[in-house]
Amino acid sequence: MYPWLSATFTQLAQRKQDNKLHHALLLQGSQGIGKSDFAKQFAALLLCSKNVQGQRCGVCHACLLQDAGNHPDFHEVISEKQIGVDQIREAIKKLSGSAQLSGTKVLVIYAAHTMTESSSNALLKTLEEPTANTFLMLLTHKSERLLPTILSRCERIIMPVPDTTQTQVWLSTQWDKPVDAEFVNLYASSPLILLDELQQEHKVSYEVFKAGLQDIIQQRVNPSQLAADWQEQVEKILKWLQFWLHLQVKRQSELPEALWQLHQQAIKAVKRVRNPGVNKVLVLNQLLTDISMLKSKP
Numbered sequence: 001m002y003p004w005l006s007a008t009f010t011q012l013a014q015r016k017q018d019n020k021l022h023h024a025l026l027l028q029g030s031q032g033i034g035k036s037d038f039a040k041q042f043a044a045l046l047l048c049s050k051n052v053q054g055q056r057c058g059v060c061h062a063c064l065l066q067d068a069g070n071h072p073d074f075h076e077v078i079s080e081k082q083i084g085v086d087q088i089r090e091a092i093k094k095l096s097g098s099a100q101l102s103g104t105k106v107l108v109i110y111a112a113h114t115m116t117e118s119s120s121n122a123l124l125k126t127l128e129e130p131t132a133n134t135f136l137m138l139l140t141h142k143s144e145r146l147l148p149t150i151l152s153r154c155e156r157i158i159m160p161v162p163d164t165t166q167t168q169v170w171l172s173t174q175w176d177k178p179v180d181a182e183f184v185n186l187y188a189s190s191p192l193i194l195l196d197e198l199q200q201e202h203k204v205s206y207e208v209f210k211a212g213l214q215d216i217i218q219q220r221v222n223p224s225q226l227a228a229d230w231q232e233q234v235e236k237i238l239k240w241l242q243f244w245l246h247l248q249v250k251r252q253s254e255l256p257e258a259l260w261q262l263h264q265q266a267i268k269a270v271k272r273v274r275n276p277g278v279n280k281v282l283v284l285n286q287l288l289t290d291i292s293m294l295k296s297k298p
Contacts (some may be wrong), residue, residue, distance in 0.1 A: 001037075001038070001041060001169060001171075002033070002034045002037070002038075002162075002170065002191075004033070004157065004160050004163075004166050005034055005038050005160060005168075007146070007160070007257075008038075008157065008159065008160060009041070009042060010037065010054060011037055012025075012042060012157070013045055013054030013055075014044075014054055016045070016046065017053070017054055017060035018052075021135070022128050022155035023130045023134060023135055023136065023292075024130070024133045024135075024136045024137075024138070024154040024155065025026070025135070025136070025137045025138070025154060025155055025157050025181065026112070026138045026140065026146075026150075026154035026155065026156045026157060026160060027039060027137055027138065027139045027157050027159055027165065028140055028141070028156055028157065028158055029139045029158065029159025029160070029161065030141055030159075030161050030189055031158055031193065032185070032187070032188055032190025032191060032192040032193035032196075033161055033162070033189070033190060033191065034191075034196070035141075035159055036110060036139065037139045037141045038074040038114060039108045039110075039139055041136075042186045043108060043124055043137070044056050044063065044067075044108040044136070044169055045075055046103070046104050046106050046135055047062045047064050047066055047073060047074060047101070047104055047155065048060060048062055048066075048084065049061070049062045049101070049102040049104055051251045059201070061101065061126075061177070062102050062134070063112075063165055067102070067290065071101070072100040072101065072148055072249045073097065073100055073101055073102070073104060073105045074105075074106050074108075075091050075094050075105070075108070076108050076109075076110065077091050077107070077108070077110065078103065078109075078110040078111065079114060080112065081173055082115075082116060083109070083112070083114050083115040083116065083119050084115050084116060084118075084119055085116060085118040085119040085122050086125050086168065087119065087222060088115065089122055089143055091107055091109075092122065092126050094107075094125060095107055095130070095131060095134055096131060096244070098131065103133050103222060104133045104134075104135070104136070105131070105133065105135070106134075106135050106260045107134070107135070107136045107137070107138045108139065109123075109136070109137070109138045109139065109158075110139050111139065112138035112139060112140045112144035112146060113140045113141075113142040113143065113144075113146055113215070114145075115150075117147065120146070120147045120149070120150050121122065121147075121149075122148070122152045122193075123150065123173075124149055124153065125158075127150070127153035128153060136154075138150070138154060143154045143290065144265070145158070148185060153293045155289070162189065162191055163188070163190070164184065164185060164188040166191075167187075167191045167194065168183060168184060168188075169191075171184065171191065171194065171195065172196055174235045175195065177198075179198065180206050180207055180210075182206070182243075182244075182247065183197075183206040183212075186206070186240070186243050202233060203232060203233065204229075204230050204233050204237065206240065208270060209230075209237065209240055209244075210244070212226050212229075212245065216288055216291060216292040216296055217291065217292060219292065223285055223288035223289040223291075223292050224232045224285050224288075224289075226288055227281050227282075227284045227285035227288055230280045230283065231280070231284075234273060234280040234281060234283070234284050235270070235273055235274075235280070237284060238266060238269050238273060238283070238287070239270055241266045241269075241291075242263065242266040242267055242269075243288060245259060245262050245263040245266050246263055247261055248263075256291050258294060259294075262290055262294075263288070264295075265290065266287060268286055269283050269286075271282070274291075285292055
């Protein structure tokens with residue numbers, strides 16, 4: 001279990017042992033903190049037939065099946081874009097029958113905020129009147145998009161976000177190469193995303209990005225050329241720009257108003273490029289052009 005989530009896991013495990021665990025948990029927290037892994041490990045504990053003192057045994061038939069991904073009483077609902085009513089109905093159908101092994105059934109709904117209104121309504125009765133020994137876990141990083149009727153029937157569990165030190169310590173056990181301190185701070189609250197970013201071989205790394213900004217500020221490169229070079233990562237570059245400009249606002253006593261205005265532009269640009277039909281490279285080029293003029297401001 002990730003160190004920043006271990007206390008929450010222990011608390012819920014103790015409540016299960018004391019028979020005080022709510023049947024429907026809403027696991028709410030930022031992306032990249034390990035909610036999915038948490039849910040799977042907690043499901044394994046719930047399904048274990050010999051768990052002792054809040055720990056699954058790891059050797060019983062239920063544990064072996066869960067580790068192999070074949071436990072018949074563990075069910076998941078996931079969709080890349082939207083969870084439809086048919087998916088929920090199918091999951092409810094599986095829960096309505098008798099458990100095939102230990103007597104416990106578990107349903108995990110990932111990105112629960114992507115449920116349609118129809119699928120949410122289809123889930124309500126199960127949330128209100130679950131079958132015996134049935135537990136549901138709904139995961140979300142956008143709880144505001146869930147229907148109030150769903151929220152009112154779940155116990156909300158706020159998943160802890162690691163601080164920068166926790167992220168650095170954990171990262172040192174996962175990655176053996178030097179990492180830019182700013183880059184760690186950028187993703188400190190989403191350590192799994194940070195690790196994924198490091199493992200991927202992007203054309204533009206954060207170090208290359210920072211060097212490019214210095215090049216345009218020093219008039220060594222044309223902003224339009226940089227925008228073209230970075231076009232495959234426009235959305236990510238804009239988020240990095242938003243973060244970088246925020247740092248400059250805090251660090252520099254010179255040009256505070258200009259930097260603040262650029263930071264606001266970056267925030268708007270991040271939102272703008274999410275819209276279909278928007279020329280993302282043009283949006284990036286405009287922001288880089290404005291940044292290139294920083295040195296010439298009186």
